[in-house]
Amino acid sequence: MKRIAESTIRRLSLYLRFLEEFEARGLATISSDELAARGGTTSAQVRKDLSFFGSFGKRGLGYSVPELASRLRKILGLEREWRVIIIGAGKIGAALAQYHGFAERGFRITAIYDNDPLKIGRNVDGLTIRALECLPTDRESAEADIAVIAVPARAAQSTADMVVEAGIHAIMSFAPRRLAVPEDVTVKMVNMAMELEGLSFALTNRESA
Amino acid sequence: MKRIAESTIRRLSLYLRFLEEFEARGLATISSDELAARGGTTSAQVRKDLSFFGSFGKRGLGYSVPELASRLRKILGLEREWRVIIIGAGKIGAALAQYHGFAERGFRITAIYDNDPLKIGRNVDGLTIRALECLPTDRESAEADIAVIAVPARAAQSTADMVVEAGIHAIMSFAPRRLAVPEDVTVKMVNMAMELEGLSFALTNRESA
DNA sequence: GCTAACTTGTGAAGAAATTCACAAGCCGCG
């Protein structure tokens, strides 16, 4: 299978959300044009994105909403539950642990770690913060699919090493730096401050302003 | 000025972080190669990114750390403070309001709104949650530079309309859908669940797995 | 002041992503 662009996956994820809305409203079919309008893209883009995975539509008619939704869930791997551990119980880590939106989409948080003795043992939304040094031997981390790294930037690489050692193959990192990992480990960097800086740039460089 | 790619801006933002680290450590100069290594890119990419804005380096020597940092801050518009309002005091909105990391980078949260009577009047980290209907007349929203939209997806568009009406030109939205706005308004969509789905895809489609 | 070792800045080449454009297929109606 050819390598799929990250932007394609991001869009598939978005299409799925629109389909879920349509599903809830009981609509039977949808055209690439309607999907595109909601996603802010073009119908050709929608069809091209889908074409990497097969042909799911009917010419002249469009796509069956429930069928396409189901196919996308399968493609994105959302038919199962994923177990997520959070490392770092600071502002970001704690906020994520308390945010229930992920569980609703099949990402269950199973443990949260920190290395601050003042935090260890405390409770965050039903989860007890554990000592980071327990990570290598914990059942939860051994069974986890995804690790969220929410530690200070300088500790990010050593944390990533630990996570890789524990056999986890997917990392979502909030630290603004590249993490060196084996190539069978996928890293996604997330950083809201950087997004805000993108807006700051846009505001600063507007025509008028 | 030629249109600058979003990916370029994102990288500039990242370079700036590395420069700040180097600055703190007192290093005087850095080469494009060193910046690239930390950012997971190539030296040519770093130089190309910078070249859109001028030439800041010295051949044979590299870049002056404090000077390049200062230039990047200027390019990104980070020499001033930006006023941010948050709309939606649910899980995400409240978490953002309590997260002090933004203020540290010059994004000061000046108000938070909700339309739930049960939430209005409550306090979140020193800010009183205000009624959404006050937004059009509030001084804070009139003076705000950036609006964070953290409301349910179905309310996102009407919220965006309100924000645009209030004269705000930059929106960070957590709702997974395209927002229709005038072209002098910049929208950035952020969605952690979609990022997680990207990891889910990667895990599902690994060679071995 | 000359040479050797570096590093930038940038056109040109190459790769990747997006858009175009149209043949092929489906449906409904008379």
Place this chain on the structure above:
DNA sequence: CGCGGCTTGTGAATTTCTTCACAAGTTAGC
């Protein structure tokens, strides 16, 4: 059953982004 109106799927064209490669400039050492 044939025609008209739609919509998909996909090669080709186009646009955008990244990488290459090298001239030009800088410093350090002798």
